[in-house]
Amino acid sequence: MIDRQEFNRIVNDSVKDLLRMDVDTYNKVKIVLLSYRDEYEPCNEYKRKLFEFTDRHRLLLIEMK
Numbered sequence: 001m002i003d004r005q006e007f008n009r010i011v012n013d014s015v016k017d018l019l020r021m022d023v024d025t026y027n028k029v030k031i032v033l034l035s036y037r038d039e040y041e042p043c044n045e046y047k048r049k050l051f052e053f054t055d056r057h058r059l060l061l062i063e064m065k
Helices: 004-020 023-035 041-057
Strands: none
């Protein structure tokens, strides 16, 4: 396994990218990643927690079309 510092950097970069995405892109990424169910449950749990965190910290953006 990679060292903890490298893992933390990857997580940090992922969260930053998710927080910067526009609404449509964010929702597409979320749907795609959460729709895939891995046999390894900790991976599924990680994805759920990642999106729970980013959902709480994203600005509420409503786009008008």
